Amino acid sequence: MGEKQEKAFETLKDKLTHAPILALPDFSKTFELGCDAFGVGIGVVLIQGGHPITYFSEKLKGPILNYPTYDKELYALIHALQTWEHYLVTKEFVIHTDHESLNRAGKIK
Numbered sequence: 001m002g003e004k005q006e007k008a009f010e011t012l013k014d015k016l017t018h019a020p021i022l023a024l025p026d027f028s029k030t031f032e033l034g035c036d037a038f039g040v041g042i043g044v045v046l047i048q049g050g051h052p053i054t055y056f057s058e059k060l061k062g063p064i065l066n067y068p069t070y071d072k073e074l075y076a077l078i079h080a081l082q083t084w085e086h087y088l089v090t091k092e093f094v095i096h097t098d099h100e101s102l103n104r105a106g107k108i109k
Helices: 003-017 062-066 069-083 100-106
Strands: 031-038 041-048 051-059 093-097
Touching: 031 069, 041 069, 051 069, 069 093
Parallel strands: 031 093
Antiparallel strands: 031 041, 041 051
């Protein structure tokens, strides 16, 4: 095995054995919610100060699979807001999505 392959293997081994550490929430700081939807699933992360607090993903099934991307993104956002309402209900928070029509509609990032 060459030097390049050895370095790639060590990097992969490190990534697989050292999971990112979740931070504890600080209610004096702003929460950020990152949402994304793709063909067969959604992924959402609650972030604070650049560190993940919690996250979830879901494999979509049934009629939701036939939703357009806009609706899948909105589904992810609504599911996240319901799941983490206890973190978000008391103050303003930031929503990050990469779906352009949601960004224009709600003026969210």
